[in-house]
Amino acid sequence: MKFSLIIYSSPQDQLAYQTPFRYAQTLLEQGHELYRVFFYGDGVHTCADGSLESHSAELTGAGSQWADLAHKHDLDMVVCVTAALERGIAREEKLDHPACDGNQQSKTEIRGILDGFQLSGLGQLVDAMANSDRTITFR
Amino acid sequence: MKLLLIINSLTADTSHLKESLDAGLTSAVFGLEVSLLFQGEGVLYLAPETDINQQSLKDLAIYGIENIYVDEQALSQHQLTATHLAISAMPLDNQAMGTLLTAQDTVLHF
Known part of the structure; x- marks a missing residue:
């Protein structure tokens, strides 16, 4: 059977974050397919890499656990970009690179989230x- | 595809209601048949006099979401009446809520 999970709970709530993780592990072990894990609401804290001041690095333990599972099973883990930006988990940064012809080129990058998650x-x-x-x- | 969003909690964080309804609005944009059910403390989002920003509730009609239901038992527990809510919502008893749930393809809880 094909499943998708929507995670709304913050990883600060140990029980609330362990339950979906164990659920995902178990369904994969039982041969089911995990189509997507969607992090929404306070669940977006899970993907924080700890590089921004608005959250503590200790929260990233949950994210690393998910990232390892995603790597092992090639999971699609999506984080709601609006919820992440609103909570200061991720930040849009305009990077100016000098181009070959001497003009500045602007590129927007989003930083603050762990590898394995996509906004x-x-x-x-x-x-x-x-x-x-x-x-x-x-x- | 029929989607029911159940809002059965209330948080001081104003983003809870907005994010819950945003999921419904986006689903409606993508052509899903969206219904909403307010239960438990979630009915307080419908209170006529509240500090909560209810703009996203008023946006529902713009997106064509008209199937809005509320648990009549929860309304009376919170001293609210269906005729005096911020938006129009149909009160349902337990049996009617059961019928509503079984008619859905997907149910999301917020």
Whole structure:
């Protein structure tokens, strides 16, 4: 069966964050497919890499655990960009690079999130619901 | 595809209501048939006099979300009446909520 998980709970709540992680581990062990894990609401804290001041580095333990699972099973882990920016988890930064012809080129980069997570919009949540047999919310 | 969003908690954080409803609004934009059910403390988001920013509730009609339901038992527990809410919502008893849930393809809790 194909599952998607929506994680709304902050990793500061140990029980609330362990439950979806164990659920994901178990369903993969049992041979089910995990189509997408979507981090929304306070769940976006999970992906913080600890480089920004607005959150503590100790929270990243949860994110690393998810990142390892994603690496092992090639999971698609999406973080709601609006929720992440609003909570100061991620930050958009304009980087100016001198181009070969001497003119400045601007490029926007988002920093603050761990490798293995990608920032995207709520369209990915709708896509997950449409393409999964079961969508489970954890909050 | 039929989607039901259940809002059954209330937080001081104003982003909770907005983010819950944003999920519904986006789903409606993508053509899903979206319904909303307020239960438990979530019914307090519908209170006529509140400090909560209810703009996102008023946006629901713009996005064509008209199937809005509320647990009648929760309303009375919080001294609210269906005729005096911030937006129009149909009160449902336990049996009607059961029927609503079984008619959905996906249910999201917020």
